[in-house]
Amino acid sequence: MPSVAQVKSMQTELAGLLTKLSSGSPLLTTRLEFSARLNETENNRLSGLLQEPLVSDSLTLQQVLAAVKQRQMDGNFVCGPLMDLVKRRWADDPTMLAFFLEALATRGEEAIVDLYLPSPGIWDDSFIEPIVKLAEKSSKYQVSVSAHKRMITLHRCLDVLDRNRGSWAKDPTISPRLSKAVLRGYPILTGYRAENLDDRGRNPAGTESQEFYVALDSITLTRDAAMIPILRPFLRETKLNAYTVNSSQPGMIPMRVCDIAANAISQILGGAEIITGSRIPVLSSNPPESRPNDPMSWSRRDHLIAELERKLDLPTSR
Numbered sequence: 001m002p003s004v005a006q007v008k009s010m011q012t013e014l015a016g017l018l019t020k021l022s023s024g025s026p027l028l029t030t031r032l033e034f035s036a037r038l039n040e041t042e043n044n045r046l047s048g049l050l051q052e053p054l055v056s057d058s059l060t061l062q063q064v065l066a067a068v069k070q071r072q073m074d075g076n077f078v079c080g081p082l083m084d085l086v087k088r089r090w091a092d093d094p095t096m097l098a099f100f101l102e103a104l105a106t107r108g109e110e111a112i113v114d115l116y117l118p119s120p121g122i123w124d125d126s127f128i129e130p131i132v133k134l135a136e137k138s139s140k141y142q143v144s145v146s147a148h149k150r151m152i153t154l155h156r157c158l159d160v161l162d163r164n165r166g167s168w169a170k171d172p173t174i175s176p177r178l179s180k181a182v183l184r185g186y187p188i189l190t191g192y193r194a195e196n197l198d199d200r201g202r203n204p205a206g207t208e209s210q211e212f213y214v215a216l217d218s219i220t221l222t223r224d225a226a227m228i229p230i231l232r233p234f235l236r237e238t239k240l241n242a243y244t245v246n247s248s249q250p251g252m253i254p255m256r257v258c259d260i261a262a263n264a265i266s267q268i269l270g271g272a273e274i275i276t277g278s279r280i281p282v283l284s285s286n287p288p289e290s291r292p293n294d295p296m297s298w299s300r301r302d303h304l305i306a307e308l309e310r311k312l313d314l315p316t317s318r
Helices: 004-023 041-052 061-075 078-090 093-105 108-116 125-138 147-163 175-185 208-220 225-236 242-247 256-269 298-313
Strands: none
Touching: 004 041, 004 061, 004 108, 004 147, 041 078, 061 078, 061 093, 061 108, 078 093, 078 208, 078 242, 093 108, 093 125, 108 147, 125 147, 125 175, 147 175, 147 208, 175 208, 175 225, 208 225, 208 242, 208 256
């Protein structure tokens, strides 16, 4: 246990670091976990001091929000301990909530990062409409923002909303707005044709199937049952998805397009993923199709997908 004098010294040190974080001159850095206004040693020290309640509890909300705002304006680092402190001490504070409402409206791409990480982040039902609007904005072309950054922002909006779905699930207008944004942001979902893919699951027009994988993940987060008819044709596409082929660890089964679609539909219906083959080891000398009793062999997956299709054909599932 540090002495009173040591605690006072660390409190003064922390206040000084936050002042520099909020107003110092930026440095060149590629370390996204670090503020460009602090050097590596200072960043590490800041993180440690913020995680000491005896030290960080001396900070005022104004000091902390000034640092958060500068982080958002710099847009080059994430400080989880800073947002942990906000959640622990000021989760329902009107000033903090007003700050984030303003941030979502004016610095949305960065403000959503602070609500997204660390998880679960701070939340208030007043955030619902601003985040939905940010998702809609991110799905549209913007001269000053790259498509990649817009899609990252869109996915973060969807993820934050999905974590707090209980706050808006009874509003029938939100899921359709979100799914419309996803379809706008990922035209591959409506322009995709399985028969046009090459042997590695890539669209000949140049759209890699990583986009398809992320698009399905995004549409899943909308929880919009109206999207099932758009996803259902993919249940018949048995080609491997190139993204899971390239990203799977050695000796792991990649996912087919139909596997990914089945998982998306199952989750939209309120269930869990039904196919988790990317985590099932397989030896090259013993491929899944030769092991019918394997819990995630191709034949087992096909059986699960057929069961899902039968469920979709039931009148209550429409």
